[in-house]
Amino acid sequence: DAGVTQSPTHLIKTRGQQVTLRCSPKSGHDTVSWYQQALGQGPQFIFQYYEEEERQRGNFPDRFSGHQFPNYSSELNVNALLLGDSALYLCASSLDRGPTDTQYFGPGTRLTVL
Amino acid sequence: DQQVKQNSPSLSVQEGRISILNCDYTNSMFDYFLWYKKYPAEGPTFLISISSIKDKNEDGRFTVFLNKSAKHLSLHIVPSQPGDSAVYFCAATPNYGGSQGNLIFGKGTKLSVKP
DSSP: OOOOOOOOOOEOOOTTTTEEEEEEEEETTTTEEEEEOOSOOOOOOEEEEHHHEEEEEOOOOOTTTEEOOOTSSSEEEEEEEOOGEEEEEEEEETTTTTTOOOOOOOOEEEEEEE | SSEEEEEOOOOEEEESSSSSEEEEEEOTTTTEEEEEOOOOOOOEEEEEEEEETEEEEEEEEEEEEEEETEEEEEEEESOOOOOEEEEEEEEEEESSSSSOOEEEEEOOOEEEEOO
């Protein structure tokens, strides 16, 4: 049973560019959450998708947007990249059965903005 | 303002001894707490959780204690093993009544277990 997968593993962009990160949830999971982990910090919640809709959003600007597809996979898009967007981007999937359902994380995409 | 705080950036323990990792929180709306561990180049892995209606939860060598009045939780690992060496994150979430809401993480504590 494949766990959460993310692509690409690493990415280097320059300021002002746009980037798309991809996530495939664990088999059977229908909810996808995205987190940003800056160096030396804990993961910070960006947003969560369920039934192809953004259900919750953290304190991130509109430059950060997402999408969930009918097969539950998801994309994170970041426009007008800033140096401060350099971070590890983590995707987590879960099953929408209740508040105690565990979120399972993928290995992350390391984004470097030059 | 940090809502979940892990005040010890690192902890070193001898193999076979107890490891105690601490976490404090400020938001009284949090009612579900989790510990994740993270190895380099991997995503966080769920370890153990506790609901606010309990004060203790055990899973093998791992026990989490919750003190709601102090807004404090701790993770005990007994006995500690070299393979436990990782960064441990404390996380909390309020109960929205539906699926688990966003997780609020601490900055992590790097545990080193020496043989």
